[in-house]
Amino acid sequence: xxxxxxxxxxxxxxxxxxxxxxxxxxxxxxxxxxxxxxxxxxxxxxxxxxxxxxxxxxxxxxxxxxxxxxxxxxxxxxxxxxxxxxxxxxxxxxxxxxxxxxxxxxxxxxxxxxxxxxxxxxxxxxxxxxxxxxxxxxxxxxxxxxxxxxxxxxxxxxxxxxxxx
Amino acid sequence: xxxxxxxxxxxxxxxxxxxxxxxxxxxxxxxxxxxxxxxxxxxxxxxxxxxxxxxxxxxxxxxxxxxxxxxxxxxxxxxxxxxxxxxxxxxxxxxxxxxxxxxxxxxxxxxxxxxxxxxxxxxxxxxxxxxxxxxxxxxxxxxxxxxxxxxxxxxxxxxxxxxxx
Amino acid sequence: xxxxxxxxxxxxxxxxxxxxxxxxxxxxxxxxxxxxxxxxxxxxxxxxxxxxxxxxxxxxxxxxxxxxxxxxxxxxxxxxxxxxxxxxxxxxxxxxxxxxxxxxxxxxxxxxxxxxxxxxxxxxxxxxxxxxxxxxxxxxxxxxxxxxxxxxxxxxxxxxxxxxx
Amino acid sequence: xxxxxxxxxxxxxxxxxxxxxxxxxxxxxxxxxxxxxxxxxxxxxxxxxxxxxxxxxxxxxxxxxxxxxxxxxxxxxxxxxxxxxxxxxxxxxxxxxxxxxxxxxxxxxxxxxxxxxxxxxxxxxxxxxxxxxxxxxxxxxxxxxxxxxxxxxxxxxxxxxxxxx
Numbered sequence: 213x214x215x216x217x218x219x220x221x222x223x224x225x226x227x228x229x230x231x232x233x234x235x236x237x238x239x240x241x242x243x244x245x246x247x248x249x250x251x252x253x254x255x256x257x258x259x260x261x262x263x264x265x266x267x268x269x270x271x272x273x274x275x276x277x278x279x280x281x282x283x284x285x286x287x288x289x290x291x292x293x294x295x296x297x298x299x300x301x302x303x304x305x306x307x308x309x310x311x312x313x314x315x316x317x318x319x320x321x322x323x324x325x326x327x328x329x330x331x332x333x334x335x336x337x338x339x340x341x342x343x344x345x346x347x348x349x350x351x352x353x354x355x356x357x358x359x360x361x362x363x364x365x366x367x368x369x370x371x372x373x374x375x376x377x
Numbered sequence: 378x379x380x381x382x383x384x385x386x387x388x389x390x391x392x393x394x395x396x397x398x399x400x401x402x403x404x405x406x407x408x409x410x411x412x413x414x415x416x417x418x419x420x421x422x423x424x425x426x427x428x429x430x431x432x433x434x435x436x437x438x439x440x441x442x443x444x445x446x447x448x449x450x451x452x453x454x455x456x457x458x459x460x461x462x463x464x465x466x467x468x469x470x471x472x473x474x475x476x477x478x479x480x481x482x483x484x485x486x487x488x489x490x491x492x493x494x495x496x497x498x499x500x501x502x503x504x505x506x507x508x509x510x511x512x513x514x515x516x517x518x519x520x521x522x523x524x525x526x527x528x529x530x531x532x533x534x535x536x537x538x539x540x541x542x
Numbered sequence: 543x544x545x546x547x548x549x550x551x552x553x554x555x556x557x558x559x560x561x562x563x564x565x566x567x568x569x570x571x572x573x574x575x576x577x578x579x580x581x582x583x584x585x586x587x588x589x590x591x592x593x594x595x596x597x598x599x600x601x602x603x604x605x606x607x608x609x610x611x612x613x614x615x616x617x618x619x620x621x622x623x624x625x626x627x628x629x630x631x632x633x634x635x636x637x638x639x640x641x642x643x644x645x646x647x648x649x650x651x652x653x654x655x656x657x658x659x660x661x662x663x664x665x666x667x668x669x670x671x672x673x674x675x676x677x678x679x680x681x682x683x684x685x686x687x688x689x690x691x692x693x694x695x696x697x698x699x700x701x702x703x704x705x706x707x
Numbered sequence: 708x709x710x711x712x713x714x715x716x717x718x719x720x721x722x723x724x725x726x727x728x729x730x731x732x733x734x735x736x737x738x739x740x741x742x743x744x745x746x747x748x749x750x751x752x753x754x755x756x757x758x759x760x761x762x763x764x765x766x767x768x769x770x771x772x773x774x775x776x777x778x779x780x781x782x783x784x785x786x787x788x789x790x791x792x793x794x795x796x797x798x799x800x801x802x803x804x805x806x807x808x809x810x811x812x813x814x815x816x817x818x819x820x821x822x823x824x825x826x827x828x829x830x831x832x833x834x835x836x837x838x839x840x841x842x843x844x845x846x847x848x849x850x851x852x853x854x855x856x857x858x859x860x861x862x863x864x865x866x867x868x869x870x871x872x
Contacts, residue, residue: 215455215456217456217457248456272456274456274458276458280472280496280793290380291380291382291413291439291456292382292473293439293441293458293469293473294469294472294473295468295469295472295473295795296468296469296472296792296793296794296795297469297630297791297792297793297795298633298775298791298792298793299633299657299660299661299791300627300630300633300634300790300791300792300795302633302653302657303460303461303627303628303629303630303632304458304459304460304461304462304469304630307445307459307460307461308457308458308459308460317681318660318681319656319657319659319660319678319681319682320656320657320660322652322656322659322678322681323632323652323653323654323656323657323660324653326649326650326652326653326656327629327632327649327653329649329652330629330648330649330650330653331445331629341677343673343677344677347671347673347674347677348649348652351647351648351649351652352649445628460630461627461628461629461630462626462627462628462630462795462798463610463626463627463628463798464626464798464822464825464826465625465626465627465630465792465795465798465799467798467822468793468794468795468797469795482846483825483846484821484822484824484825484843484846484847485821485825487817487821487824487843487846488797488817488818488819488821488822488825489818491814491815491817491818491821492794492797492814492818494814494817495794495813495814495815495818496794506842508838508842509842512836512838512839513814513817516812516813516814516817517814545785545786547786547787578786604786604788606788610802610826620710621710621712621743621767621769621786622712622803623769623771623788623799623803624799624802624803625798625799625802625803626798626799626802627799633790633791634788634789634790634791634792637775637789637790637791638787638788638789638790661775
């Protein structure tokens, strides 16, 4: 059965404690909804936290790795996709996610948010300046939602998937 | 838990009946070993047959799609990875597989076999002229095994994974 | 002799008249400095204008095309690089440019600006809200310069290339 | 003016002396015809020899580099395209060439030959077992020509470009 994949993206080495804590809870909540979690696959920052959260409740975790090997991969990844494309893999993260959640802001995350808007993927932003999301909304023809809590994010993911309330 | 992914590659529109029949049985056998099946994800030829085989025994199927959408995807794919890279995605097929099985020969398949040799992935060849595999063996520093039957292929996959007999 | 390549990026179909006019003058000025001009290669918006500007003074224009063919290519491109990678080619635009100039803002442009910051390429922004550049500056460890005029942009490109004044 | 780009591909570290010598003469002859030379850009084997040959007669050399920087680049490259895609860049080599010449055989070269057949690019093979080319011919709907000499290769390139004799 084709699984809905929800992408959670955010800073690696520079992730804040709050973004990391939210990412863990978000990974858990996504898995509890029965969705697959898709991340950049590395064992650091938001990717790692979201993956471990999903793993803690037996979710399925897909990691889209930038390197040519599984080095530096999160131990919570179930399905490692090894791309060897470096930052070229960011577009795969976005195209493979039904909904993209950006949790915290780094330059890689921002490139993925911009691609989400370009490729008309519903986008949720957490832990970042509201003006960033307003600028993206001005460029977007698909929804861009700020979310303050994991519960709010989950509601918006349902909306992005077109689920009936 | 990190799953072993076995890649099955082969012609799409031009696949022979024998290659297609083998691919179905191969997909089944791979799933029965508990491995994930990785294919190019399209609903045609060897990719489709292997995917449906794995699905028939409740295996997990990862499809690495060339396009920007899920159009033309096999209905047996569980985890669609949407790359938008066209033939550029072939390198992901190879890098993400622990062992590559080529079932039948087309130009796309041959490019993946050559990349498997380049990237030192164990490679199994079925339904193709023996000289093709001999030429690849001459270029390889990793194993290249011809296989006549699905059973033989499964034995070689275990070998490629480094499993003890 | 290895040529310095300067990337000019900006909206395609949605480019404003001002951004387009600036892009033409910028393409001219870049060519007059003896630098190669690198764009996304399509015959539309900022890419087209910058390319035609460089062409008008016999500059050299490299176009990094998203599709698998030269369809939709600007007639001013000298060296067409055909990637077939869709938006996956944005990372090549950035990596191949010594300095990146963003002229006008669209989602694709923003993804390239964010990658420039990620990959520590000097970045110049024209015709966009100052706060966008301020947000990028906050994320960057490489220079991010707003520019009001083509002359100012050329000065910053020299700076980005490490030229002595 | 859009330049015709001719791709010359072949082994790097493992290139034979004969393939390297031919590649130098081929690079010269391609440049003398006024065509641009496209290679994988690295300072080794067939890529290096062809690039230096073209440079020796003031040709233009485009290098499609696998890494994220210009490290290991041939000093004869005029236009460095930095992809960061590893072997994922092979598809760009093929798509950007009007005609592909494979000079000597390695696994990377074979992947590019197979992609040339897949993408229907005219293909010329030098310094390799004739059966390799026969197998590719059997899979191809575009021309695959063996060539013994540089002169013969140049004639076939003209043919591949559709030039009138």
